Amino acid sequence: MDPFATLGLPRRYELDRGELEARYRELQKALHPDRHAGASASQRRMSLARAVEVNDAYRALKDDLRRAEALLSLYGGKAEPEGGAADPEFLMEVMELRESLGDAKAAGDLARVRQLADKVEAMRGAARTTLVERFGDGAADPEPVALAEASALVSRLKYFKRFLDEVSVIEEEALG
Amino acid sequence: MGLLQIDDPTAAPRPIGIDLGTTHSLIAYVPSIGPATTVRDCDDDALVPSVVHYRADGSVSVGKEAAKLARELPRDTIVSVKRFMGRGADDPETRRLGPYRFATDEGPVVKFAVAGERVVTPVEVSAEILRALKDQAEDEIGDIGGVVVTVPAYFDDAQRQATKDAGKLAGLEVLRLLNEPTAAALAYGLDSKNNGTFAVYDLGGGTFDITILALDDGVFQVRSTGGDSQLGGDDMDRALAEKLLGEMGHADPAAAPPELVRIALESARAIKHALTDAPEVEAEIERPGGEPLRRRVTREEFDALIQSLLARTGTACRRALRDAELSTCDIDGVILVGGSTRVPAVRSYVAELFGQQPLTSIDPDQVVAVGAAIQADILAGESPNDDVLLLDVLPLSLGIEAMGGVVEKILPRNTAIPAAAAQVFTTYADNQTGFDLHVLQGEREMAEDCRSLARFTLNGIPPMPAGMARLEVRFSVDADGLLDVSASEQTTGIEQHVEVKPSYGLSDEEVERMLLDAYEHAEHDMTARALREQRVEAQRILDATAQALERDAALLEEGERETIEAAMEAVHAAAAGDDHRVVQSRIEDLDRIGKPFAGRRMDRSIQQALSGQKLGDVERETAGATGIEPHLGPGEES
Numbered sequence: 001m002d003p004f005a006t007l008g009l010p011r012r013y014e015l016d017r018g019e020l021e022a023r024y025r026e027l028q029k030a031l032h033p034d035r036h037a038g039a040s041a042s043q044r045r046m047s048l049a050r051a052v053e054v055n056d057a058y059r060a061l062k063d064d065l066r067r068a069e070a071l072l073s074l075y076g077g078k079a080e081p082e083g084g085a086a087d088p089e090f091l092m093e094v095m096e097l098r099e100s101l102g103d104a105k106a107a108g109d110l111a112r113v114r115q116l117a118d119k120v121e122a123m124r125g126a127a128r129t130t131l132v133e134r135f136g137d138g139a140a141d142p143e144p145v146a147l148a149e150a151s152a153l154v155s156r157l158k159y160f161k162r163f164l165d166e167v168s169v170i171e172e173e174a175l176g
Numbered sequence: 177m178g179l180l181q182i183d184d185p186t187a188a189p190r191p192i193g194i195d196l197g198t199t200h201s202l203i204a205y206v207p208s209i210g211p212a213t214t215v216r217d218c219d220d221d222a223l224v225p226s227v228v229h230y231r232a233d234g235s236v237s238v239g240k241e242a243a244k245l246a247r248e249l250p251r252d253t254i255v256s257v258k259r260f261m262g263r264g265a266d267d268p269e270t271r272r273l274g275p276y277r278f279a280t281d282e283g284p285v286v287k288f289a290v291a292g293e294r295v296v297t298p299v300e301v302s303a304e305i306l307r308a309l310k311d312q313a314e315d316e317i318g319d320i321g322g323v324v325v326t327v328p329a330y331f332d333d334a335q336r337q338a339t340k341d342a343g344k345l346a347g348l349e350v351l352r353l354l355n356e357p358t359a360a361a362l363a364y365g366l367d368s369k370n371n372g373t374f375a376v377y378d379l380g381g382g383t384f385d386i387t388i389l390a391l392d393d394g395v396f397q398v399r400s401t402g403g404d405s406q407l408g409g410d411d412m413d414r415a416l417a418e419k420l421l422g423e424m425g426h427a428d429p430a431a432a433p434p435e436l437v438r439i440a441l442e443s444a445r446a447i448k449h450a451l452t453d454a455p456e457v458e459a460e461i462e463r464p465g466g467e468p469l470r471r472r473v474t475r476e477e478f479d480a481l482i483q484s485l486l487a488r489t490g491t492a493c494r495r496a497l498r499d500a501e502l503s504t505c506d507i508d509g510v511i512l513v514g515g516s517t518r519v520p521a522v523r524s525y526v527a528e529l530f531g532q533q534p535l536t537s538i539d540p541d542q543v544v545a546v547g548a549a550i551q552a553d554i555l556a557g558e559s560p561n562d563d564v565l566l567l568d569v570l571p572l573s574l575g576i577e578a579m580g581g582v583v584e585k586i587l588p589r590n591t592a593i594p595a596a597a598a599q600v601f602t603t604y605a606d607n608q609t610g611f612d613l614h615v616l617q618g619e620r621e622m623a624e625d626c627r628s629l630a631r632f633t634l635n636g637i638p639p640m641p642a643g644m645a646r647l648e649v650r651f652s653v654d655a656d657g658l659l660d661v662s663a664s665e666q667t668t669g670i671e672q673h674v675e676v677k678p679s680y681g682l683s684d685e686e687v688e689r690m691l692l693d694a695y696e697h698a699e700h701d702m703t704a705r706a707l708r709e710q711r712v713e714a715q716r717i718l719d720a721t722a723q724a725l726e727r728d729a730a731l732l733e734e735g736e737r738e739t740i741e742a743a744m745e746a747v748h749a750a751a752a753g754d755d756h757r758v759v760q761s762r763i764e765d766l767d768r769i770g771k772p773f774a775g776r777r778m779d780r781s782i783q784q785a786l787s788g789q790k791l792g793d794v795e796r797e798t799a800g801a802t803g804i805e806p807h808l809g810p811g812e813e814s
Binding site: 034041046172 | 351352392395397491494495498554555556557563565566567591592593594595596597652654655716717719720721763764766767768770771774775778781782784785786787
């Protein structure tokens with residue numbers, strides 16, 4: 001399934017969030033089961049199946065990591081397995097960051113936790129910017145070299161996500 | 177009632193909305209003319225106490241009458257039954273301060289032992305409340321049609337399923353389970369016609385919900401939801417009651433006599449209500465066979481007792497905001513719902529949390545029922561609010577237990593519903609022929625910390641080396657937020673398919689049996705009822721088809737109109753007869769014959785939505801097409 005086609009959006013990494021939301025709303029206005037509550041059984045089933053598909057596409061595109069994964073799989077690529085071919089320098093950096101996070105958590109140093117999170121968020125932002133270029137504007141398929149790079153970047157996004165999820169848990173616990 | 181109701185036997189049954197609350201329940205409906213309104217009793221009260229009393233002779237009373245008996249006969253009078261819905265007998269929630277006698281300490285379902293040597297489940301108790309509400313609604317507005325019943329947004333699958341079963345047991349046609357905050361937003365949003373992002377803070381008798389939603393030209397899109405299905409005004413009462421019991425010499429409140437527990441809980445509630453308007457109250461707590469306890473309670477003391485409860489709501493609010501990727505400054509308004517938001521400490525806490533004064537212009541007790549009535553009206557297709565659409569989310573993540581007791585999440589919380597997702601699992605031992613699946617709901621990582629919804633085994637996998645089998649588990653969640661799980665094994669051409677309805681302990685057969693029992697005792701004639709329902713359905717389909725033929729004649733293929741019209745005539749003729757099975761079968765024929773046309777209409781409306789056209793009233797009827805059939809796999813037919 002191509003979530004970009006389902007929502008009628010160009011096949012590229014850069015996302016116009018407002019456009020996504022508007023398309024999503026218009027499609028659900030046409031498809032949501034509540035719009036077909038009085039219709040025949042088969043029409044209700046059709047509407048349900050289509051609404052599920054639109055929700056799935058919406059979920060895939062809305063999320064930065066899932067959108068990148070969707071593009072990779074559309075172009076026949078795959079995210080590199082974790083710890084596999086990833087750049088050792090990068091892995092080292094992530095390990096150090098995680099260690100620092102562990103220490104900050106143990107020390108209850110929330111300011112340090114936030115500082116680390118800001119750093120990772122900046123790294124994530126940079127990775128996203130590069131991804132926009134590598135995936136191109138959807139007019140033509142990306143070159144194999146660009147795709148390989150994108151694949152490595154998607155793996156990085158996963159590391160960042162896990163890190164930031166952990167930060168959320170720490171911050172949430174601290175707030176009670 | 178100011179207007180004289182004229183009973184029109186040909187009038188279509190009227191859809192209603194029911195707020196099935198922990199403390200009170202309400203019914204509302206949208207009249208032919210004018211805004212949604214609540215049904216009131218002869219004392220002009222809209223609130224029906226959610227209390228059921230069981231007498232030794234087997235009879236039952238509900239509402240005010242039952243509430244009067246709560247103190248005298250605490251064990252035979254069930255209050256706040258909503259807290260027990262979908263919960264196990266050994267659930268810690270079940271074991272909290274209360275006067276009940278339980279028939280069992282274990283098992284997946286709570287069983288109350290009440291007068292007349294009866295044992296009743298929470299589903300049955302709730303069904304009594306719903307039945308009483310239905311009778312009351314029928315007295316006021318005549319024949320009632322489909323019903324929208326509200327549930328806390330944070331209810332899990334078992335709690336939702338239990339609520340739907342209670343509706344079925346009460347003989348209601350449940351059109352939809354609607355999340356309470358979404359219902360409130362609907363009532364509020366239609367009233368104020370504002371676009372923007374809103375937080376709905378819903379603190380009821382027994383549950384807390386926070387919902388963040390965006391309103392955009394009639395589309396109410398829930399961004400995130402969170403809460404605590406065991407936190408509410410009851411807990412405030414309990415906190416104060418425990419303190420009072422302690423002062424009366426019962427350091428262990430659970431060991432206090434049931435009558436005294438009930439008195440303490442009722443006094444605590446009365447004190448809480450009084451403190452809404454007064455800074456302090458002089459309370460007198462009766463003690464059977466002893467001197468009453470006289471005591472002054474100040475607002476400060478009460479506020480201190482409930483601080484930790486408020487903090488728990490704050491945690492849920494912050495998480496919901498984060499899930500929605502928003503901060504408090506993005507919130508254009510905060511809507512208060514639920515009687516417990518009348519407590520001054522709650523209002524000031526919310527104001528501080530969101531940095532703005534909450535909106536309170538609609539009665540927090542009635543706003544949910546009114547929203548439910550509007551949604552019922554929309555679903556019944558009789559509403560002027562045609563452009564309104566509610567887009568809701570799954571409140572709690574759904575997953576499967578994987579090796580090592582870890583939960584593999586298949587659908588994460590806050591996924592827009594309806595939704596479906598599949599995941600492939602494999603075997604871990606050579607020649608493994610069976611597969612145990614454990615379906616769970618919750619946010620924790622370990623299965624033991626999540627809510628167990630169902631367990632089942634898929635057998636008959638051909639022997640093969642570990643890791644070779646491909647077991648696809650598919651989760652589907654419908655617009656009610658209810659889950660359906662199917663699993664299939666897809667290797668060496670052998671495919672198995674198992675359908676599982678998660679169950680909190682009541683099987684379909686048990687529900688069926690309860691239904692039959694209920695019908696035996698009531699005057700319902702099931703056949704007459706089925707015929708009536710089929711006739712309503714027939715009329716609905718005929719109207720919809722006629723409208724489609726008129727509007728989208730251009731999409732008809734040659735000769736198609738004639739076949740469809742012949743099928744319509746057959747439905748019409750069958751509906752004039754008195755065999756509901758014939759009516760049903762003709763409706764199915766018409767459905768089958770009209771399917772390609774309906775498909776074309778739906779596809780056309782998708783094209784219109786994608787091309788960025790605003791869908792007006794005409795297009796909303798849908799269009800159809802090629803490419804729809806492949807999407808209708810067997811897993812989606814349910």
